[in-house]
Amino acid sequence: MKKLINSPDSVIADALRGMAAAHPALSVDHDTRVISRAGGAAQGKVGLVSGGGSGHEPLHGGYVGPGMLDAAVPGEIYTSPVPDQILAATKAADGGAGVLHIVKNYTGDVLNFRMAAELAEDEDIRVSAVVMNDDTAVEDSTFTAGRRGTGATVVAEKIAGAAAAQGADLDAVTRLVTEVNDRSRSFGIALHAGTVPAAGTPGFELGPDEVELGVGIHGEPGRERGSMAPVRDLVAYALEAINADRPVGGDVLVLLNGQGGTPLIELYGAYAEAVDWLEGHGATVTRNLVGNYITSLDQAGFSITVTALDDELVRLWDAPVETPALRWGR
Amino acid sequence: MKKLINSPDSVIADALRGMAAAHPALSVDHDTRVISRAGGAAQGKVGLVSGGGSGHEPLHGGYVGPGMLDAAVPGEIYTSPVPDQILAATKAADGGAGVLHIVKNYTGDVLNFRMAAELAEDEDIRVSAVVMNDDTAVEDSTFTAGRRGTGATVVAEKIAGAAAAQGADLDAVTRLVTEVNDRSRSFGIALHAGTVPAAGTPGFELGPDEVELGVGIHGEPGRERGSMAPVRDLVAYALEAINADRPVGGDVLVLLNGQGGTPLIELYGAYAEAVDWLEGHGATVTRNLVGNYITSLDQAGFSITVTALDDELVRLWDAPVETPALRWGR
């Protein structure tokens, strides 16, 4: 697999150089690898930090800016960042009102963020953490490492960003992110595996008629292999899984997310099917995102996140945001 | 190649359903296949229409909205739309101050838009057209069908949109688009071919060490096959071609565009190289877009567009825009 890179070892460094050059509103620490706001932390505002392995762009660096994150922490491809990095991001995000870590539920992410939070507390920064585990594909039980954190992370970062910008305190922002997590379920299906630069070949093999049902964002397998099918059936499978876990109804937000290798024209077709299915099941889609928001390099496929909305969440969703990847409002 | 579709025949229709559902500010005519603004044409404002084959999303439908296009015309995959469609779009865009067609230089696009313009003139709509031919890969001579229209089309649509929104008349908007075309050069390189739904297999074969230098946006071949190389060298090749055609210098806008199958992390790395190269050649990159703006389904690769800026173009670029794919300003 040919990749548009200089070498596998330089991918992150090169991407950070590019982000710094492209986005003057961002400040990039190339040594420590932290992406933060060029203006620094807003004093008195709750700081928001998220991060994880690289390869999911625009998550998380593309979400740094007014109305969303204060700092993002990119690890190696598909690898959790390290505590010192997360600590540096936490300091960059600290405006004296505490910092919230939005952590995706993977053992590495949880452990590294926890260690960093301890280091931050040692430096008198109050840190709260919410672990996102919206993925419905994996059973949440004591016999697994728990449900994974996926698309709802994008929603949570937006909601938290708006709340923090409006002056909510650390407990309130933490509560809101927990609410987003509770109200969201996600499911992903891969058609073709992506290729990690270091590996040079796809991470897994899918036959011409196979899809990976419940695939993870690092290309890791999920629930089971399934048969290729028209998009309406794949979307239905994903939504049935979501609905079985947390029944849909009322006003919802839908993130119809591309995993990286699926063209936008196909994502829109999938979104049409999602809306039809949800409306046939008593839900009304009042907010949406369609596109590449939490990717897995060049993996072909899609994921759906459904978030049950209430008035507060809608207001926070609609609030202004000014980041590389999400921009709206005044 | 598995595609996230219902069937090859339904791809456009399904995508249009999805766009209509996702974007309440758009009005989609599913029968005629025109995407326009939900509020209709602004009276007294020059109308802006562009279009072409589908498969390049977000081009052009994703660029409909305040500050950019009034209407977009999506043909079949990689196939120019037909005159009746373009006429309907022209009428939808018509606010009584004339309509500009922004046409990409391909025989089919030129002929179909020309026939539509004749039909519109029959109905007393004054139509002007600018044919974009920014692609530097193909020789512009009487022995070819001329240079192709590629990434500068995005820039032109933005510039025209701002000018029209600010009250410029048809001649002025036409002049500005012509200027953007004259001031822009583009070059694309493909690493992997994309797959058209109807074909089911990639449109061309690239060996493990081959790239297509000067590839077109419909996956059509360009200048020649070349050897795979680190991204800094591929970017240098593209910029050398651009520079040889129209030397770079001064302030420039760069569109570092993904062809669809290349992840954002790689596009940022490519952008870093582009900035280094340009600054080493006496240009200053003062504006940019990095991402998927004019794609070719799931083709892996990138294109660069360099537009020489002046103060007027910068002001128009910075002016507010509110479309699915580009949003900034107040």
Added chain:
Amino acid sequence: MNLDTRTAVAWITRAADDVRADEARLTSLDAAVGDGDHGANMTRGLAAATASFAEKPPATPGAVLVAAGRSLVAKTGGASGPLYGTGLRKAGKALGEAEQAEPAAVAEALQAMLDGIRELGEAAEGDKTMIDALAPAVAAFRDAVDDGADLGAAARAAADAAEEGLAATVPLQARKGRASYLGARSVGHEDPGAASTTLVLRALAEVTTEDAA
């Protein structure tokens, strides 16, 4: 025999069938030097033409070709839609209101088609386009008519000339259309538009030959 309404409808219908049957080849030719849509384009356009005949039966052979031309413009897309569509419209206009067209009138109509495509597309013989099949075909048709051939024989001569013209496109470097972007790399490939032209003219030969038989 003359070209009457029924035969004109049969021609276009047969052309639609033959193109659909050979769609994969047209696709593959266009994939090699273009964007791979010529097969789908021609299938779609000709299907629309035959559908229009059913919806609104034309009264004369000229009306058949004008309706076919309009359908091709309205439904094909790409470069081939306006070119074929305009060509057929002009051919139909040239046939006027007559209920039957004698071979000489058909020759004029084909000439009008060729002239129309050349005027719109500005391609000359040797540019590696549909013109490279159509021009020799029209010349062969005219020559056959001048030699007293009936409609079927003239059409067969045209179809044969088109096939020769198609083969002759292989060593050409394209100077028009999408294949021209390839420069010298377009050499060694048949032109897709010339291939579809050959199918269309072979369809004319078939229906005028079967009819006479």
Added chain:
Amino acid sequence: MNLDTRTAVAWITRAADDVRADEARLTSLDAAVGDGDHGANMTRGLAAATASFAEKPPATPGAVLVAAGRSLVAKTGGASGPLYGTGLRKAGKALGEAEQAEPAAVAEALQAMLDGIRELGEAAEGDKTMIDALAPAVAAFRDAVDDGADLGAAARAAADAAEEGLAATVPLQARKGRASYLGARSVGHEDPGAASTTLVLRALAEVTTEDAA
């Protein structure tokens, strides 16, 4: 022999070399049931550890392991960084300030390492993690020391036990870590973390055996 500073440095250095040499296998194991980064993670972390020894030479074997642990936390990333890193730190702390550690002290340090990883990761034996190689290895080391074995013999026993533990992970269904997302599909694969643990312990056996020779 005892574990002195030089031997401790040699251990970690050998572990870094052995892991780098076997990186592809670790990658492949992690690709099958995870995200394919375990090889790169361990290579990176252990390389950082050996680099830290050169930059700031530790004075005692305990300091070696603490420094290695810190490097692994600071540079590895993923799940394995905090787990191995914390484990090695605790092992180093258990060795205290002594310039040499007798086999019994090394046994306590390995126990502290195991306890630290178990406490942080909350995995038990049978969950199909590094614990499934480390726990039997530590038990084997302790038993060997109790039976009067020298450092090299105890380390070899530990390495052998780790290899058996690694093999025993194959039929297990993962209940911790990324492989647990696969449920029953994780059966039939070796655990990547158990594989790297085995390499690390084999490195200890190698350097303590060569040293004694």
